[in-house]
Amino acid sequence: MVSQTFELIRRIGEDGELIGDKILELSNGELRELYSKMLIARLFDERAFRLQRQGRIGTYPPYSGQEASQIGSTFLLEKGDWLFPYGRDLAACFTFGKDMKSALLYAMGHKDGSKVPQDLNIFPLAIMIPPQIPQAVGAAWASKLKNEDRVALTTFGDGATSKGDFHEGLNMAAVLEAPVVFFCQNNKWAISVPIEKQMATETIAQKAIAYGMKGVRVDGNDVLAVYDVTKEAIIRARNGEGPTLIEAVTYRVGPHTTSDDPTRYREESTAEEWRTTRDPIQLFKNFLIKRGIWSEQEEVQVVEDMKNEINIAIREAEATTKTTISDIFDHVYETPTADLVMQKREVETNILVKP
Known part of the structure; x- marks a missing residue:
């Protein structure tokens, strides 16, 4: 099988030094901000995992180890841009x-958790795989038709590339030259x-060739590399040069969700190797400390x-008025149907009322 080679782009070496001759465009302040966002995202993720184990939130999909991918890719989005995230992408x-x-x-199942913020073009987390892809294309196309200077960015996992929405979304975006x-x-x-049982191609990035768009492959644990390739893709989109497919190579070091036991289907040694040798936060911290931009003392x-x-x-979340089982019937239609009214009455009568 013949395939185009897609280089794995990296900016930070194992020694904490920059790779290549490309000038670092971020200021020290921006580098600190980037690291701070990664750090608080990791702390939140670790705490959320414990909250689920304590029964204080529902099923939770941890993202530790993927902070560089998620934060490096969204760091340059502007206020009016669109973000269509996957269920694991809280960072x-x-x-x-x-x-x-x-x-x-x-995570507590409260209706306000799924509200689209009034001041942000951000869709709720996509749990089903992957409706957010064609949705992002639609938003980008609409912005183009309205001559708005907006870009849509959608995040998803490797599993999404085996679904029809992925292929339909990429094809539509390429044909319409949508800024996505x-x-x-x-x-x-x-x-x-x-991954090897999901596809026969050597990379995900090369799938872009079939749709006539640019494809890029980047080290997903190298936040500077992710930032660089996403910046280029966003600029291309804003300039009317069409969509880009970015493959960020990383590793899911934790379980799929808190209800998953990954030891049943994979060797834990591989995940541990990624944790110890390719942790995105440690890699970036080594880079910052070497340049005198950060210190262990400051981090404490x-x-x-x-x-x-x-x-x-x-x-604040736990102080919010709790939802009940019957609340699920109230937010399906603006005016509940007769069936919903009946179902809600049955729940309130037979489940919520104790004998």
């Missing part, structure tokens, strides 16, 4: 402006299905402040 949502309280309410960026986090696993206080911020969000 991307936080970077774009979603607050932690809202994320917690979502397709950001695929190839974390090697679609729940329990490994920063982490303490971030934990306090997370605790405040938890307290």
Whole structure:
């Protein structure tokens, strides 16, 4: 089989030094901001995992190890742009402006957790795979028709590339030259299905060739590399040069969700190797410390402040009026149908009322 070679783009070497001659465009302040967003996202993820184990939130999909992909890709989005995230991509949502309280309410099953913020063009997390892809194309096309300077970015996993929505979305975007960026986090696993059983192609990036768009393959644990390739894709989209498919190669070091046991289908040693040798936060921190932009001493206080911020969000979310089972009938239609009214009455009579 003949296939085009897609180089894995990297910016940070194992020694913490920059790779290549390309000039670093980010200021020290922007580098610190980028790292801070990664750090608080990791702390939130670890805390959310514990909250689920304590029974305080519902099933939760951890994203630790994928912060560079999610934050590096959304760092450059502007206020009027669109973000269509996948269910695991809370770090991307936080970077774009979603607050932690809202994320917690979502995990608690509260209706306010799924609200589209009035001041942000961000869709609710896509749990089904992957309706957000054609939705992003539609938003991008609409913006183009209205002559708006907006870009749509959609995130998804490698498993999404085996679904029809992926192929339909890419084809439509390419034909319409829609200003959309397709950001695929190839974390090697679609729940329990490994990447080699999902596709025969050597890379996901090369799928772009069939649709006549640009394809890029990047180290998804290298935040500077992710930032660079996404910046280029966003600029191309804004300039009317069409969509880009980005494959960010990373690894899902944790379970698919808190209800999953990955030891039943994979060797834990591989995940541990990624944790210890390719952790995106540690890689970026080594780079910053080497340049004198960050220090271990400073991080102690920063982490303490971030934990306090997370605790405040938890307290506010848990203080919100709780939902009940009957609430699920109230937000399907503006005016409930007769069937919904009857079903709600049955639930309230037979389930909520104890004998």
